[in-house]
Structures are given as structure tokens and as C-alpha cells.
Amino acid sequence: MVKESDGFVRSIARGFAVVEALGLPPGRHTLSEVAHVAELSRATARRMLTTLVALKYCEADGRYFSLRPRALGLGLSYLNALPYWGYAQRALEGLRNEIGESCALAVLDETEIVYALRLPARRILSANLGVGSRLPAHLVSLGRVLLAALPAEPRAHYLATAELKKVTPRTVIDADALAEQLQLTDEQGYAWVDGELDPAICGIAVPVRDHAGKVVAAISINTISGTIDEAAAKAKFLVALRRTAQDIRTQTSPAG
Known part of the structure; x- marks a missing residue:
């Protein structure tokens, strides 16, 4: 306490x-x-x-x-206070229906992501994750995007102090390697994570920004590992994912 x-x-x-x-x-x-x-x-x-x-x-x-x-x-008070949350539900439903894969929106809470929305697809077994569920940020694409958006000092503090637990053989737990991944994510504007939380799941995520350009959340598309690689996921999902993020962003403007 x-x-x-x-x-x-x-x-x-x-x-x-x-x-x-x-x-x-x-x-x-x-x-x-x-x-x-x-x-x-x-x-x-x-x-x-x-x-x-x-x-x-x-x-x-x-x-x-x-x-x-x-x-x-108590929890709904936070969600209802997010200026984009109501619209994000409709936007992610549209994205899931368009691409047929699981979609999610999360925010960063210190070293963890918290799901604010999660819409699973039938082809992926649900991992018992829903609104309010938490995961270590380093394990998933949503977390990589949100960590990459941190200013230099908070990002360095995270890398120096966070407990990077290995969950699968692919999990990145070396701070220097993770720092390189976050820098790459920041430069390319998306994160790709394959099998680091669950060997069977991979995901690609992009940031959601407010009207001032600040990253306030991230959205992702997740699918079955082994059925697609990063290049194919980028070609298949990135345009729709970024379009959805931009649609949600419009709802954070003062006029929205």
C-alpha cells in the first residue's frame, strides 16, 4: 500500500x-x-x-x-470517461467483421496492459481475457506499442526495472533486445509479436492517438501463429488496422 x-x-x-x-x-x-x-x-x-x-x-x-x-x-466510470470508448466498440466490431480475426484495444498501466475492449473471433480459442484483464506489457503487441510510445526517461526506467518473465521459448526477456524492439516499433509505427505469450497466438498492433497526437491506447489484430508471418500480416492487416485507429482518433477531438 x-x-x-x-x-x-x-x-x-x-x-x-x-x-x-x-x-x-x-x-x-x-x-x-x-x-x-x-x-x-x-x-x-x-x-x-x-x-x-x-x-x-x-x-x-x-x-x-x-x-x-x-x-x-467503478470500472465502467473509467471506460465511460474515455472519449473514444463507445465509438471504439463499433469500430473494432467493424474491423473484426471485415478481417475475421480477434481484435482488442488496451491501455498501459505501469508495467501491464489493461484490456478496455476485446472481441475474439471464433477460430481462436479465448484465453479467458476480457475487459479489465491484465497482461505484462512486454509479452504482447499491444504492450510493445504502448511502451514504445513512452517518453525516453519513462521507457528507460521501465527497461531498467521491469521484471521480464519468460512465458514461452520465444519471449524476449533481455532488456537490450526489448529496447531494440521498442525502438523499431516506434520507427515503423506498429508492433509484431509472435508466440511470446502463447505459442499458438501472434498479433500486430498500432497506436491510437488523441487529437494532440498523444498515444492513449493501442489496438491489435490477433491470429493463429504459424498461419502467417510478419510480412504477410503487415500486408493483410496493417491498412485496415491503421484506418480503424484513425477513425477512433476522430472521436477524441474536442468536436467529437
Whole structure:
């Protein structure tokens, strides 16, 4: 938990820690489990849970606590605040229907990407990823695009401090090699990642910019590894992918 300062409200931090604990599988937890995950005393966790029950963000069933539908509004508040999110859903649906492959939109949260949209195609088995799912940024094309868009100092800090876990034999875990990949991504305006998260999946991604040109998200097309290489993916998908990113960008303008 973040250390306290003059502007830090401990009770709010504890409340969110409890909400996050309740959101973990299997979705219902005892007081002791919540206290352990949230790193709180049982007495403090009990007060937080009592408050959340009173506010109808969670419910008690015997010794178990679980989130109520009202808690969904916390996440939707972020999505609804994105000026492009509503339009992006329609844009990605159109892209998926056009190319017949899985499509996604994600944002960067420190060292991870967070899916804001994900539309799987039937031909690819879903990896249980949906809105709100997180992945280490270095493993996927969406993350490479978002990391490449970081200013020099934050990018260097990421490369120096991030834990680059190897998930498959193809996963890039050398910081210098990843730095070269990010530089290439920045120069060519897209990222291609093949089999670094899942040996069976490859993907190509491009940035989504706001009206000022700042990268605010990334969108990707993912398909089955081995059925296509980077050159073919670029020829087949890149024009449609960039067109969709530009369409979404128009929705971030002051007039949009």
C-alpha cells in the first residue's frame, strides 16, 4: 500500500484494497481471506466490509463476502470517461467483421496492459481475457506499442526495472533486445509479436492517438501463429488496422 502523506487518505486506500481482494477468484471470500490479501488486520477488514455492505458494493452470505453489481460501476466510470470508448466498440466490431480475426484495444498501466475492449473471433480459442484483464506489457503487441510510445526517461526506467518473465521459448526477456524492439516499433509505427505469450497466438498492433497526437491506447489484430508471418500480416492487416485507429482518433477531438 502507498505510504501516507498529507494528502493521502488511508481509509480510501483500504477500501479499494478490499474491493480488489473481493474481485479475485473464486469471487467469494471470508473475512480472513480478505484481510490477508488486502494486507489489513481482521478488525480493519471487518470495518471496510461492513461499510461496503452498507453502501451495497458487496454482500454477506454467512461467513462469505462477494461483490454486488454496483461495484461494476467503478470500472465502467473509467471506460465511460474515455472519449473514444463507445465509438471504439463499433469500430473494432467493424474491423473484426471485415478481417475475421480477434481484435482488442488496451491501455498501459505501469508495467501491464489493461484490456478496455476485446472481441475474439471464433477460430481462436479465448484465453479467458476480457475487459479489465491484465497482461505484462512486454509479452504482447499491444504492450510493445504502448511502451514504445513512452517518453525516453519513462521507457528507460521501465527497461531498467521491469521484471521480464519468460512465458514461452520465444519471449524476449533481455532488456537490450526489448529496447531494440521498442525502438523499431516506434520507427515503423506498429508492433509484431509472435508466440511470446502463447505459442499458438501472434498479433500486430498500432497506436491510437488523441487529437494532440498523444498515444492513449493501442489496438491489435490477433491470429493463429504459424498461419502467417510478419510480412504477410503487415500486408493483410496493417491498412485496415491503421484506418480503424484513425477513425477512433476522430472521436477524441474536442468536436467529437
